[in-house]
Amino acid sequence: MKRILPFLIILAVLGVALGSAWYLSRPEPASRQTATANSTPSSSSSSVPSQPVALRGVPGAEPAHTLGPANAPVHIEEFGDFQCPPCGLFHPILEQMHHEFGDKLRITFREFPLYPNHPHSVVAASSAEAAGLQGKFWEMHDLLYEHQNDWKDQFDVRPIYEGYAKQIGLDVERWKRDMGSEQVAQRITLDGSRGHSLGVKGTPTVFLNGREVPFESLPAEKLRVVIQSELTAAGQR
Amino acid sequence: MKLYVTAAIVSLLGLADAVYLTVEHVTGQSVRCTIVAGCSEVLSSSYAIAGGIPLAAIGAGAYFSVFSLATLAAFGYRIAGTLLTALVLLMFLVSLWLTYLQAFVIHAFCQFCLLSAAITTALTVIVLIGVIFGRKNR
Numbered sequence: 146m147k148r149i150l151p152f153l154i155i156l157a158v159l160g161v162a163l164g165s166a167w168y169l170s171r172p173e174p175a176s177r178q179t180a181t182a183n184s185t186p187s188s189s190s191s192s193v194p195s196q197p198v199a200l201r202g203v204p205g206a207e208p209a210h211t212l213g214p215a216n217a218p219v220h221i222e223e224f225g226d227f228q229c230p231p232c233g234l235f236h237p238i239l240e241q242m243h244h245e246f247g248d249k250l251r252i253t254f255r256e257f258p259l260y261p262n263h264p265h266s267v268v269a270a271s272s273a274e275a276a277g278l279q280g281k282f283w284e285m286h287d288l289l290y291e292h293q294n295d296w297k298d299q300f301d302v303r304p305i306y307e308g309y310a311k312q313i314g315l316d317v318e319r320w321k322r323d324m325g326s327e328q329v330a331q332r333i334t335l336d337g338s339r340g341h342s343l344g345v346k347g348t349p350t351v352f353l354n355g356r357e358v359p360f361e362s363l364p365a366e367k368l369r370v371v372i373q374s375e376l377t378a379a380g381q382r
Numbered sequence: 383m384k385l386y387v388t389a390a391i392v393s394l395l396g397l398a399d400a401v402y403l404t405v406e407h408v409t410g411q412s413v414r415c416t417i418v419a420g421c422s423e424v425l426s427s428s429y430a431i432a433g434g435i436p437l438a439a440i441g442a443g444a445y446f447s448v449f450s451l452a453t454l455a456a457f458g459y460r461i462a463g464t465l466l467t468a469l470v471l472l473m474f475l476v477s478l479w480l481t482y483l484q485a486f487v488i489h490a491f492c493q494f495c496l497l498s499a500a501i502t503t504a505l506t507v508i509v510l511i512g513v514i515f516g517r518k519n520r
Contacts, residue, residue, distance in 0.1 A: 150457065151459075154453050155453055155454075158394070158397070158446070159446065162442070165398070169405040170405045170408060230426050231414055231415055231426060259415055259416070262415070263415070298489055346416055347415050348415045349414070360414050
C-alpha cells in the first residue's frame with residue numbers, strides 16, 4: 146500500500162486541479178441575464194431595443210455619444226477606457242460591426258476611465274469629451290484607440306493629444322480650455338455613475354439591448370452571432 | 383522529509399494560483415481591464431503565451447510536477463529529490479525573468495503572477511535549505 150500511496154495522492158491532486166479548472170471555466174448561470182452567442186433574446190427586449198438599457202441604471206451623460214439611428218433594433222452600449230489594451234483591441238471589432246450592420250445597429254460609448262490603474266485614462270477621456278463639444282468625439286475616439294500604443298506608456302500625453310486635435314481640425318485653444326472644464330468632468334462622472342449603477346467593474350463592458358455581453362463573446366465572430374440572433378428575434382434578419 | 387512535505391504543500395498554493403490564472407486567461411475574464419488589477423496588461427501581452435500555450439498553463443504543469451516530485455521524495459524516492467531541486471531552480475530563474483518583464487517591459491504588475499513568483503521563491507528557499515542541510519548530514 147505504501148508503494149502506491151504517493152501515486153494515489155498525486156492522482157487525487159491532479160483530479161482536484163482538473164475539476165477546479167472545469168468548475169471555474171464553466172459558463173455563467175442563465176440567471177445572470179447575459180446575452181451570449183447561444184442565447185435567445187427575449188421578445189420584450191428586442192421589440193423596443195433601446196428601452197431596457199435606458200430604463201436600467203442611472204442616466205449617463207446627455208446627449209450620449211452614439212452612432213446609428215435611435216430606432217435601430219440592436220443597441221450596443223460600451224463602457225470603455227482609452228488606455229485599456231482590450232478596449233483598443235475591441236475598437237476595430239465594434240467598427241466592423243458598425244459597417245456590417247449599418248442602420249440596424251446603434252452604438253453608444255460611455256466613459257469609464259480606470260484611474261489610477263491607467264494614469265492617462267482621465268486625460269484621454271477629457272480629450273475625447275472636449276472634442277465632442279466641437280462635434281468631433283468619434284474622430285478623437287478613433288485616433289485615441291488606433292494610436293493607443295503610441296501614447297499609453299508616455300509620461301506626458303497632452304502634446305500627443307494636441308497633435309490629434311490639430312489633425313481632426315479642432316479649435317485647439319478651445320479644446321484645451323474644454324478639457325479642464327466642469328462640463329467635461331461632469332460628463333465623465335455621469336457616465337462613470339451609470340456604469341457603477343449597472344455593475345460595471347471593468348472595461349470593455351458591453352450591453353446589448355440591456356443585457357451584458359460576456360467578455361468571451363466579444364470577438365467579432367461571436368459578437369456577430371449575438372447581434373444576428375437579436376435581429377432575428379426582432380424579425381429583421 | 384519535513385522539507386519535502388512543506389514543498390508539496392507550498393506547491394499546491396502555486397498550483398491553485400496557476401490553475402486560476404490559466405482559466406482567467408483562456409476564458410478572457412482577466413484580460414478585461416479592471417479598477418484594481420494590472421493582470422489585463424500582463425495576460426494580454428505577447429509574453430503571456432509560449433509556443434501557443436498560455437504561460438499560466440505551463441506554470442500549472444510545473445507546480446503539479448513540483449508537487450509530484452516532492453510527494454515522491456517524501457516517500458523515499460531519492461531521484462525525485464534531485465529532480466525537484468533542478469525543477470524549482472529552473473522555475474525560480476523563469477520567475478525572475480517574468481518579474482523583470484512585468485517591471486521593465488510590460489510596465490504592469492499582475493498580482494496573481496507576483497503571488498506565483500513569491501511561491502516559487504519560497505520553494506527555492508525550501509529546496510536550498512534541503513540541499514545545504516542534506517550535505518551537512520552526510
